[in-house]
Amino acid sequence: MRFCSHHRLLRSIFRSTSWCLASRSIGNGRILGYGEKESGADDRRGSKSLGGSELSNEKSKKSDFDHCSSEKSDANERIQEYQYGEAEGIPEGGPRRRHPDDHRQINKKSSDEYVRKLRWEEGSGEEFDIEETFAGFPLPGEDFVRIEGSEDPSSNNHDDCSADESFSARRSKVASKIFAILQQDGAGFDARTALDEMQIRVSGRLVREVLIRISSSINGANKSRCAKLAYKFFVWCDLKDEFRHSSTTYNMVMKIFADCDELKAMWKLVDQMTENGVATTARTFNILVCACGEAGMARKLVERFVKSKAFNYRPFKHSFNAILYSLLTVHQYKLIEWVYQQMLLDGHGPDVLTYNVMLCAKYRLGKLDQFHALLDEMGRNGFSPDLHTYNILLHVLGKGDKPLAALNLLNYMEDVGCQPRVLHFTNLIDGLSRAGNLDACKYFFDEMPKKGCEPDVVCYTVMITGFVVAGELQKAQKLFDEMLVRGHLPNVFTYNSMIRGLCSAGKFGEARSVLGQMESRGCDPNFVVYSTLVRKLQNAGKFAEANNVVGQMVEKGRYAHLVSKFKGYKMK
Structure with a gap:
C-alpha cells in the first residue's frame, strides 16, 4: 500500500504542480504540470515567464521560484505522509532516512550497470544536439577504446603485455610500426611479408591498437584502402597459431567496414564470425543496425537476432533489451514498439532499462497517453525510477515549458535519496531552452552550484x-x-x-x-x-x-x- 502511495506522489508531481501552488494561479489558469496538452516537439517560442505571463524584470522572475522553494518544506511533509502513511520526524544530525522495509529505494545497482553500459560520444561532422542524449543513452556509435579486461571471455588469447607502463608504451610503438607497414602496402611492397619479418607475438590488445589507428585514419578519400588494410591485417593475425579473434576484434573490423561503406564485406564478416563459433554481441547488433539505415532492413536484422541462438546479449538482461537499446541509438522508434510486443509475447518481462527505452520511444512518437500509461505501469510492477528515468522526465517537462513541475521533481528526487546530477540539470535546461524559456534556464543554471553540481x-x-x-x-x-x-x-x-x-x-x-x-x-x-x-x-x-x-x-x-x-x- 505504501508503495502505491509513493508512486502516486511521483505521478502527481509529473502531471500537476497544484499541490505546490495551491494558493496561487499561474498565468491564465495555465497548469505547469504534465496534464496539459504537450507543445510541438520543435516549438521555439519567445522567452516566456515561469508561469506563462511576461515578467517585467529580474526581480519578478525570481519571485515565482522563490515562492515555490519556500513551500518545499510543506511538499516534503506530503512526501513523508505518502511514503510512510504518517509524517515522520527528521533524525538529529542528518536528513531523514528511508523506512527500513521501503522497497522503493533507488535502484543504484541498476544505475551503476547503466554507467558501465552506456557511453556518450559527441560524434563528428554533425551539429551538437544534446536532446539526443536526454535519456542518458549514447549517440549512435561507440569509441573503440575499451576498458582493460573487457576482452570477450570466450576468447583464449594470451596477452604478452602486463599493465606496466613500459609494456604499454612498447606495445604502442609496435602498433605504430605495424600501422606504418600497412600504409606502405601496394605495388612492389608486400605488407604481409614485412609483418612476418617483425617476428612479433600477436595479442588482443595489440590488434585493437592497430585497428584503432586504421579507424582513426579513415576519411572520404581513403575509405576503400582503409577497409582493405584492416581486412589484410585481420587475416594475417588469424594465421598466427597463438592468436584467435574474439568478438571484440570482429566488431572493430565490422565497424571499419561500416564506416568505409563496405556493407557487403561487413555482412560476409558476420557470416564468417558465426561459422567460426564466435558469438555475436550487443555491439555487433549495434554496428549492423546503424549501417542498415532504412527501417525495412532493420526489421529483417532484428528478426534474425531475435531468433539467433549465438547472440551473446550480455550485459543486458535478455536479447530484447540489447536490441531495444541499439534501436534507440538509431531512432527506430516504431520498430522499438514492435520489438517490445515481441518481447512480451516471448514471455520476457520489462525491467527499468526496458521502460526507459519505451518511455523515450513513446515520447518521440508523440504518444503521450501511452507515455503516462507506461510510467504508471512501471510503478505497479514494482520498479523504482532510476537516474535515467528522472532524466527523461526532466527533459520532457523542460521541453513542455513546465519549470515549476521540474522544480518539484528535483525536490522530490532529493527527498527519496536520488541526488540530481549535472546531466539532469543540463537536459532540463536544454528542454527549457528549446521551449524558449531562457529565464527558467538561467534560474536552474544558477541553482546548480547550490545543489553541488558544477x-x-x-x-x-x-x-x-x-x-x-x-x-x-x-x-x-x-x-x-x-x-x-x-x-x-x-x-x-x-x-x-x-x-x-x-x-x-x-x-x-x-x-x-x-x-x-x-x-x-x-x-x-x-x-x-x-x-x-x-x-x-x-x-x-x-x-x-x-x-x-x-x-x-x-x-x-x-x-x-x-x-x-x-x-x-x-x-x-
Whole structure:
C-alpha cells in the first residue's frame, strides 16, 4: 500500500504542480504540470515567464521560484505522509532516512550497470544536439577504446603485455610500426611479408591498437584502402597459431567496414564470425543496425537476432533489451514498439532499462497517453525510477515549458535519496531552452552550484546555444568568458555556437578570430565549424572571405574531400 502511495506522489508531481501552488494561479489558469496538452516537439517560442505571463524584470522572475522553494518544506511533509502513511520526524544530525522495509529505494545497482553500459560520444561532422542524449543513452556509435579486461571471455588469447607502463608504451610503438607497414602496402611492397619479418607475438590488445589507428585514419578519400588494410591485417593475425579473434576484434573490423561503406564485406564478416563459433554481441547488433539505415532492413536484422541462438546479449538482461537499446541509438522508434510486443509475447518481462527505452520511444512518437500509461505501469510492477528515468522526465517537462513541475521533481528526487546530477540539470535546461524559456534556464543554471553540481562544458554549451538562438549574443559571450575563467575548455560545439552567433550579428571578423582561437587552445575545428562560418560568409555576400577560409582548411590538410560541398569554391 505504501508503495502505491509513493508512486502516486511521483505521478502527481509529473502531471500537476497544484499541490505546490495551491494558493496561487499561474498565468491564465495555465497548469505547469504534465496534464496539459504537450507543445510541438520543435516549438521555439519567445522567452516566456515561469508561469506563462511576461515578467517585467529580474526581480519578478525570481519571485515565482522563490515562492515555490519556500513551500518545499510543506511538499516534503506530503512526501513523508505518502511514503510512510504518517509524517515522520527528521533524525538529529542528518536528513531523514528511508523506512527500513521501503522497497522503493533507488535502484543504484541498476544505475551503476547503466554507467558501465552506456557511453556518450559527441560524434563528428554533425551539429551538437544534446536532446539526443536526454535519456542518458549514447549517440549512435561507440569509441573503440575499451576498458582493460573487457576482452570477450570466450576468447583464449594470451596477452604478452602486463599493465606496466613500459609494456604499454612498447606495445604502442609496435602498433605504430605495424600501422606504418600497412600504409606502405601496394605495388612492389608486400605488407604481409614485412609483418612476418617483425617476428612479433600477436595479442588482443595489440590488434585493437592497430585497428584503432586504421579507424582513426579513415576519411572520404581513403575509405576503400582503409577497409582493405584492416581486412589484410585481420587475416594475417588469424594465421598466427597463438592468436584467435574474439568478438571484440570482429566488431572493430565490422565497424571499419561500416564506416568505409563496405556493407557487403561487413555482412560476409558476420557470416564468417558465426561459422567460426564466435558469438555475436550487443555491439555487433549495434554496428549492423546503424549501417542498415532504412527501417525495412532493420526489421529483417532484428528478426534474425531475435531468433539467433549465438547472440551473446550480455550485459543486458535478455536479447530484447540489447536490441531495444541499439534501436534507440538509431531512432527506430516504431520498430522499438514492435520489438517490445515481441518481447512480451516471448514471455520476457520489462525491467527499468526496458521502460526507459519505451518511455523515450513513446515520447518521440508523440504518444503521450501511452507515455503516462507506461510510467504508471512501471510503478505497479514494482520498479523504482532510476537516474535515467528522472532524466527523461526532466527533459520532457523542460521541453513542455513546465519549470515549476521540474522544480518539484528535483525536490522530490532529493527527498527519496536520488541526488540530481549535472546531466539532469543540463537536459532540463536544454528542454527549457528549446521551449524558449531562457529565464527558467538561467534560474536552474544558477541553482546548480547550490545543489553541488558544477556546470561542465556541455551545460555551458547548452546555455550559450540557447542565448545565440534567441539573439542574446552579449549574454552568450558573457557565459563563454565565464567558462574560460572557471577553467572549462570549450569544445567544437561551443565554438560553433559562438561563431554562428557572431556571424548572425554581422561580426565576421570576430568569428574568424574565434576560429583561430580554437586551434591555439588545442581544439581542432571539425567540418561543421568550417561549414557554419563559410555558409554565413557566403550568405552575407562575402565570397572572397569564404573562399579564404576554405583555402586555409585545405592547406591544413583538413576535409579536402568535402570541399565540393562548398558552392562556388574551386581548388587551386
